[in-house]
Amino acid sequence: MSRKIPVGLLYSTTGAYSLLGQECLDGALLALDEINRSADYDFQLVPQIENPGANINEYQRLTEKMTRVDGCRQIIGTLTSISRKEIIPILEKNDALLWYVAPYEGFECCENVIYTGACPNQHIVPLFEHIIPRFGKNAYLCGTNYVWGWEVNRIARELVQACGGQVTGENYLPFHSRDVERMIETVRETRPNFILNNLIDDSSYALFRAYYSAGKTDSFFHPENCPIVSCNLTECELSRIGHDAAQGHLSISPYFEKIATAENSLFLDELSRKEPKRHSVSAFFINGYATTYYLAKAIKSCGSDDIDAVKQSVLGRKFNTPLGQTEINEKTHHTALPSYIGQINSTGKFDIVSAAAEAKIADPYLVKFDTAAFAKQISGQLDPLSGSHLKVIK
């Protein structure tokens, strides 16, 4: 009988952002199932699943339990930065490694974490590189009232102002608030070129619905005139928004279901055989899946789940995944990822409108990012007569 290695899976599958937590968990479980059936691995990865139920006070307790009682040295989990930061002291104390798969706002490099999701130079920066030359440099910023929205919007403000644009308004909502009318009115009055959406969950869906309603009487609210753009919106949330209200808006992600690569086609074919009822695949799912493979391959190479051995085995290594080729950077523990701009179509998928398929190295502290150079590059692409508003060429 093969060796059993416990792996903690710590995702809130009830409560706020449970949809995203479920996607990460499903992706990880699919990979675990494949790995455990495969003859390539002479060990079994035994999932130890815990659900903190989006209660921030539960994360530390459950991490203690996983590391001390269940014997997990490897944990895949947490979605928000608040919950990740909550468990880092426990990971350091109990010598465990966290695999963090979600996109986040950067400015962290913990040696007990492997970051496999996108950070700002892989999401907001390339998103604006695409959006500003096509729609203009004046942005309306909104978000849920916590660090993700605050920081991504701060970076956005820095980029917009460097390009000579204006932030026409910036508003935040508490978790679960659907009180988006003031946002709609601010947009109506200030006429930005695009909306940066850092709202999460219900609040985000409410914004799209209200925006769609406003568009019925005012064509300014049509996505071809003033799109809503996001850094973390994926396929798994589109049915909650409604395909009518979501259509035409844009998002950036290291993965969309419609990426036309051989690896992705192969993956989707196999997935449709295994899970015929699954109607969409998101970056959260795919990254939960890919990350679990990074872990399994590392354990296979070093023969242990000891965190130093696993780190040594995984850092600096390239992987072929459904996302394309990725590489976990030795210095930053962050993952080089591709980035795609997707436009939501009528069937609830993203059509790829721009692709940077070659993995971009993560720069979590924006050390190598120069705002002035960014602005110069963008201003070269802006229409010199109008200063903005080159239409998307379809």
Added chain:
Amino acid sequence: MKTFRTPNFLGQKALILHRGDENIRRLQRQLDRLGISSTVSWPDYDLKNTTADLVLFDGDNAYDDLFPWTKGLPPVPLIALISSEAPGRLEWMLSQSISAHLVKPVQSSGLFSTLVIAYANFERSKELEQQIGELESRISRRPVIFKALLLVMEHGEVDEEAAYGIIRTAAMNSRVSIEDFCQTVNRQVALSLIEKHLSGKGAAS
């Protein structure tokens, strides 16, 4: 709304005055991630022959005369690496005008915010020092202004307010501070100022 620009330390050089243990290796890795190169100097501190943009030192073991500059006037941000919180040690660190501190054991989090705060504090205290210097110099030159005022009042038979107005206009026209201008005012200058003032008035009326 003014945007807080993303702090960037790329290319900065840090000098670490601390024995090279695992703590310091972790600190160096974290500095490297922020684009800062670092040198560890221990046990023989060699501050005079090192150029650094930033000095991190062992707050537990540092002593008087360690730093080659005037006590309390570091030329670069100074960060104390602290494990002992004994008040005597804290007093010593404060007397060195540290810009920030970092608690040992050094962790992967904490350095970035410490650096941002240290650089901001250092810049702020330099600005304040400069402002204080300027104000002190202006105060010390008060008697010069007083003397120039008296000369203009006496020769022009004008009141204090008018005399000050004449001097201020002349200083502005010569693009120098009032203090600097007043230093040039003697009886002759005062007379020519009055003359100019009166002819200007005559032309206007």
